[in-house]
Amino acid sequence: MNLYVLLKMVPDTVEELNVAADGKSLDSEFLRFKLNDPDEHALEQALLLKEKHGGKVTVVTLDAPEVDDVLFTALAKGADRAVKLPVNQAELGTVAAARVLADFLKAEATPLPPDTLVLPGSYAIDDLEGELAPLLATALELPYVGVVCGIAPAEGKATVRKEFAGGLRGEFEVALPAVLGIQSADKPPRYVPVAKVRAAMKSARIETVDVPPPDRPRQLELERTYKPEAAGHAEMLEGSPEEVADRLVEILVKNSAI
Amino acid sequence: MDPVNINLLGLPGLVLLWALALLAWGVFGFRIWQLVGLLRQGRYENRFDQPVRRLGHMIRHVLLQPRIFNERAIGLPHFLIFWGFLVYATCFNWSLVRGLFPFLPVPYPDEVKVVSLFLEVFSVLVLISLAVAVARRLFFAPPHLHLSLDANLILVLIGVLMLSTLFGNGFRIVSEGGHTSAWTPLGSLLAKAFAATPTETAHAWANAMWWLHMIVVLFFLVYLPYSKHLHLLAAPFNVFFSQSATRPVGDLGVLGAKEDLSAGAARWQELTWRQLLGGFSCAECGRCDRACPATASGYPLQPQQLIQKVKEHMIHAGLHGRQGNGAQKLIGEVIAPKEIWACTTCMACMNCCAVWNEQVPLIVSLRRHLVSEGDVERTLQDMLGNLQRYGNSFGKSDRMRAKWTQTSGLKIKDARKEAVEYLWFVGDYASYDPRCEDITKKTAQVFAQAGLDFGLLYEGERNAGNDVRRVGEEGLFEMLRDKNLQALAKAKFQKIVTTDPHTYHTLKNEYPWNGHRPEVQHYTEVLSQLAQAGKLPLNKKLSGRVTYHDPCYLGRYNGVYDAPRHVLHALGLEVIEMPRGRDRSYCCGAGGGRIWMEDTEKIQERPAESRIREAVALAGVQTFVVACPKDIAMFRDAVKTTGCEGKIAVRDLAELVAKATAPPAAGNAATNPQTA
Amino acid sequence: MANTILVLAEQLRGEVTDITFEMLGAGRKLAEASGSSLCAVLLGAEAAPLAAKLGAADKVLVADDAPWDLAPADAVAGALEAVMQQTQAGLVLLGCTNVAAGIGSMLAVKTGLPLVNFCRAAKAEGGGVVCTSQLFGGKIYSDVKLADGKGVVCIYPGAFPVDAGKRDQAPPIEKVDLPVAAPKVTFKQYLEPETGDVDITKQNVLVGVGRGIQTQDNVELAEELAQVLGGAVCASRPVIDQGWLPLSRQVGKSGMTVKPRVYFALGISGAPEHWEGMQNSQCIIAVNTDAKAPIFDGAHYGVVGDVLELLPALTEKVKAKKG
Ligand SMILES: Cc1cc2nc3c(=O)[nH]c(=O)nc-3n(C[C@H](O)[C@H](O)[C@H](O)COP(=O)(O)OP(=O)(O)OC[C@H]3O[C@@H](n4cnc5c(N)ncnc54)[C@H](O)[C@@H]3O)c2cc1C
Ligand code: SF4
């Protein structure tokens, strides 16, 4: 199979996120980046498919801090090719990023071979302008399924599982090539030991492929960016069990649990 | 009269003896050659350093066998059987050589009076020992003692040897005219009993006994390297080549490795020759199984089995040609990953093994293979990911490491900016675990009150890598180690003090330091020195009985037993020892990365629970003192799960010191440690 | 601002989902503030009977000529584009849910409108709409202005009250014909959640019990609450160790990591090993007799009191509320 995994770096929420002086962007002082979680599953799913059906896994990223580590890790895990598009991800919204990636994929082969799967993560925590997978599918005019949690390819098509809610899933049949937004792989992402990543850094290479930068990097203008009020300590509810229960019911309603 | 001067089936005795001897030694030699051939297929490691020290170690532990005496019932009997064996082996060879070369101008050993007396006394002692050993096997077999046919057969053979000597002496005296002698007291006694036997018959019996003796011993020679009694031959080498002879026992580094060992061992040939030799040396005594907390808790790990499985697999695969397709896989088929992960690396097994086997490095080699295959359970994987990214297992930002200092009320020096005497390497748990925060602050206060000149690396510190290394993630260990060494190289300090015993061990014994190894101390050692120097302002006398839990990595790994006890005594506390005290301390279950692993199956009793029950049974003890931050998490949890709240409280040693050094409040002189 | 606000009503297997009411509530407010009308679009072969529930809308457009509810995202986006043209709508609200995944993005590309994802608050302001998006897992909020009030907004589930989108009135219902294209993705079948024990990582509401629950019988009380809330019971390790609940219900470091909308921590002290497994829940309600229990440091709401007293009262009130 011909598998493209699109990897995106997102701010690491373990670090404290602060708003920069412009009141709109994130303060870069303590900002660190990590691979978006669902993308990690997309990579795993691709590797599992390759192990089972053969083929080639290409991981593709835009330029972002710490992205080389992620690419080498992917290579150490078993990806065959790592491509970096030298466009600064931080300046692009999802719409523009989709355009850049679509250009790259079109340049790879038009049309894409029939055993191609393009696998972005289902969503990213900073997808303010929408998700990459449907945007890419539109740009490439390929079929799309999102929130995918299982893929079984067959001649020219694939049976995929989409997660609905509460453990309920639906099975869909998709004509290939297709773009599938991966939520979770068949197995949790594998661990790759540090020694293997180091070996990859020594022996493997990251390809850089030039693409034209998009004319309009962002769709949306931010008015203001801020931190939500921190809770700090629980809001204490007082009164008799009945009174407390009444308050709790309100809270449950507010949180859509009733 | 020479027992070789006989004719059997028309063959002269001398020819027969030569034939038997050549056959036996031939088979023996072939087997040894085979076994050594197997060892040579293992990976190289240098265990030839400091031969003199090694020899000393061997002499002490082979000839005196102090570890055998750890178990009373079998200590003396084994000691006697061993020495009996040595004496007999010497005399046998003497006898054999004399028989093979009749022209030699030497008597047979039993013809020398002193030797004969010696032999007789020993036979009796050995016979008694055998009786004890048999009784132990039959009636009081300790758990995990391998009750094989092998072992029983050997006891019978030894018995036959002893009896044949005694009866041989008896018949010889009769055949030579019945002159009893004080040099052969038992032979004389037997001679009296058989006095009625005609001389000729007695002579024949005496010869028969000599031959019986020879044949049994030659059989023994052939049989030995095929049985568990191979340990007789292999163990002395095993002891000679043991790591503890020249290096800290817990250092997982391998000297002189020719291959990269960080990917671990998937096949037996990928273990080092010394790890393979361990299988030949194992006496199947079960000491390690009896000491192992994983075994006791019902995890699928038995250190003895592990050693045995490797040995059997090696012999099957290496000698019986079961290799290539269809061969069993060492990991997965012979040894299950579950077994490999169950070990807490507590060192209890290695600490009691009388042949100095090294289970922990073996287990870690196997783990390294699983890690390199990515075969790591989810929770552990998360932790390793956290350690790669943030340098701590808590998955918190590295910048938060010294957050506790902000509320400690102290201004603690930054050793990267100003020189300090002690660099305090705080460690993950003491830095990040909210349960430990208070204890860490108190430790800092005590240091400050005692006038200790100390500082931190602040966010420059990383997890020291002890558990990471034991989990088998060698590359990550190296990464953490290198980052720490870089940070340490920039700091100005003379000594290191650590909170965590695991950190202590790794910094002290596993960091290379390039010749500038600073003194590394555990905080209990520092506190003990401060107390001795009278620098701890003990404002309050504490009173009452406490018990103290020796952390594996402080006690067994590094022999620090007395410092924490000194401190407790200095505070005025009475330390009541648990039955499993000091080097027999029972692991809390956290080590070797176990604290990061999931319990996927129900087990009988967590090690920490067993330990808490042990402490609760001590009369008048309500305080369980620990000296390791992980112990706080493990034992406070175990107190809850055993329903022992109110009966016992888990306290860090530093908390008690802080209580005693707190500026005097009005009134109360003696305080119970419970109400800290 | 546009004259019509569209809401893509969401349904799963013949049930209108909560997000629909959340969107209707949010849309209602915007419509009133800007003098627009609120129009719900309900798609699906058997959708018609559900339309009556959408009383908060001024009008419900129903397309039941095809199994639209299981149609691929691009087909639904195409259908919505057609509806927008018919109704002159400029603002569309969709659920930021698995069911609707991708529809918003595709619609935005088709119509050239901007899309605002993860919206948890929206208000009309000077002819436009200001949306608050929650980014980075809720750590940061960003306000985005749709100056002309036109755009596609994906509403974050649980951010708006469900009640506000329910009205006891029958809305006018209108059938629409929508273009059906040959789909490249076809629905095959539903895969039911694996039977066996419930998967606590997939629940919206979890009732977590700790040692404060005291006996196995009392776990039953928690079970009742979970049942009326449509959630499941989970526990801290000591409770699991007792064998009162199976291992699959353990939350924490050596158990599951969960992120429900509401997590009850009943008689759970909040040890770090437990906290690790449930800290990312959207709303944590802790009940503990000990006012100093560490769980209160991280929970959103706290009650100092006996869980055994509170549980029956709460279960009753929830039952009453649900009617
Ligand atoms: C390596 C390791 C891994 C662990 N993994 C996990 C894990 O995955 N998950 C996990 O949960 N734990 C785990 N633990 C255990 C953890 O440390 C705690 O011991 C455990 O979470 C405590 O459970 P608890 O809160 O139910 O009990 P407790 O800490 O005993 O808390 C009981 C609480 O109930 C309150 N209470 C008592 N009666 C009432 C009442 N009538 N009404 C209201 N409140 C009442 C008490 O005030 C108290 O706060 C682990 C521990 C270790 C060492
Ligand atoms: S180190 Fe401890 S847990 Fe591991 S095998 Fe030895 S005794 Fe058992």
Ligand code: SF4
């Ligand atoms: S490994 Fe050592 S302690 Fe264990 S059974 Fe063998 S000889 Fe005994």
